[in-house]
Amino acid sequence: DTAVSQTPKYLVTQMGNDKSIKCEQNLGHDTMYWYKQDSKKFLKIMFSYNNKELIINETVPNRFSPKSPDKAHLNLHINSLELGDSAVYFCASSLSSSGTGWKTQYFGPGTRLLVL
Amino acid sequence: AQTVTQSQPEMSVQEAETVTLSCTYDTSESDYYLFWYKQPPSRQMILVIRQEAYKQQNATENRFSVNFQKAAKSFSLKISDSQLGDAAMYFCAYRTLFGAGSYQLTFGKGTKLSVIP
Numbered sequence: 001d002t003a004v005s006q007t008p009k010y011l012v013t014q015m016g017n018d019k020s021i022k023c024e025q026n027l028g029h030d031t032m033y034w035y036k037q038d039s040k041k042f043l044k045i046m047f048s049y050n051n052k053e054l055i056i057n058e059t060v061p062n063r064f065s066p067k068s069p070d071k072a073h074l075n076l077h078i079n080s081l082e083l084g085d086s087a088v089y090f091c092a093s094s095l096s097s098s099g100t101g102w103k104t105q106y107f108g109p110g111t112r113l114l115v116l
Numbered sequence: 117a118q119t120v121t122q123s124q125p126e127m128s129v130q131e132a133e134t135v136t137l138s139c140t141y142d143t144s145e146s147d148y149y150l151f152w153y154k155q156p157p158s159r160q161m162i163l164v165i166r167q168e169a170y171k172q173q174n175a176t177e178n179r180f181s182v183n184f185q186k187a188a189k190s191f192s193l194k195i196s197d198s199q200l201g202d203a204a205m206y207f208c209a210y211r212t213l214f215g216a217g218s219y220q221l222t223f224g225k226g227t228k229l230s231v232i233p
Contacts, residue, residue, distance in 0.1 A: 033220065041155075041205055045220040055220070090161060103211070104151075105221060107161035 003027050006091050006108040013081055014116055020067075021076045021111045023091030031096040032074035033105065034066060037088040046089075049074055050096060081115045088112050118143045118210050122224035129198045130232050136183075137193045137227045139208030146170075149211040150184070150191045151221065156204040164206070167191065195229075203231045 004025045013019055025032065031050040037043045047066045048055045054066065063079045074093075078085060091108040119142045129135035141150070152164040167175045167184050174182050179199075183192045195202055205228050209221040 035221075041226050043207065043221075043223040043226075045222070048220050088159065092161075103149075104163060104166065106163075107153075110159045110161075112159075 004091060004093055004106050004108040006089075006111050008111060009109060010112050010114075012114045012116065015081055015083060017081050018077070018079045019081060019113075020078070021089055021091075021113070023074050023076070023108055024072055025091075025093040025106070025108075026072065027093055027095075027106060029093035029095045029106075030071060031094050031103075032068070033092040033094075034074065034076050035090040035092065035107075037090060037110070039087070043090070046076075047074075078113075083115050086113055086115045118145075118148075118212065118222050120208050120210050120222055120224040122206075122208055122227050124227045125225070126228045126230070128230040128232055129195070129202075131198055131200060133198055134194060134196045135198055135229065137195075137206050137208075137229065139191045139193070139224055141189050141191065141208070141210050141224075143189065143210065143212075145212055147213045149213070150182075151209040151211070152180070152182070152191075152193045153207045153209060153223075154202075154204045155207065155226075156201075161207075165193065198231050200231050200233065203229055205229075 007022045033048045034046040067075045088110045092105040094103045094105045096103045121140045148169045150167045154162045165177045179196045181194045205226045208224040
């Protein structure tokens with residue numbers, strides 16, 4: 001039973017193209033995230049999103065946009081792809097709706113994007 | 117903004133031995149959460165262990181334990197009886213408790229652990 005899934009696992013594309021990465025979670029979580037892992041393995045938050053607010057890391061170019069058709073899905077759309085966008089993109093989800101508590105994030109398997 | 121530092125880019129341990137991975141962080145908050153995640157070659161991010169800052173007791177999960185020193189802002193991971201399957205990148209992560217940033221993790225740069233048979 002896959003908790004957080006992403007498609008595709010690998011994506012090779014040309015500069016200037018537009019692409020999307022899909023993410024789905026079946027954990028009943030209400031908050032989803034996108035992280036970028038660069039070539040040096042550094043993980044950095046891009047977006048966090050629940051049904052109340054979208055929080056965008058200010059360093060993320062506006063060519064990147066999250067789209068959420070429903071609570072179980074948060075897709076990442078990238079316009080005008082650049083060489084520097086090559087990275088592994090991770091989707092994650094957590095339950096964040098009430099109070100404090102762990103709100104542990106569970107990660108998808110990652111999507112390796114290569115821009116040529 | 118919080119920062120997380122892992123000062124050991126790579127470490128190695130003999131199978132069945134014990135290894136400690138270090139992590140320090142910088143924050144002005146008094147309550148927060150700390151996590152260790154493991155990333156094997158499969159790329160999957162796997163939660164290893166977690167700690168609440170207001171709890172004095174160090175967290176333990178089977179062969180994994182932490183040494184949490186709040187005053188020193190240190191959160192090291194100890195792996196006992198190391199196994200070949202422990203070979204992976206290990207990431208230390210911080211999560212604030214409240215506010216707009218409470219939904220995100222701030223990661224260190226990772227420590228690559230090799231296990232020698």
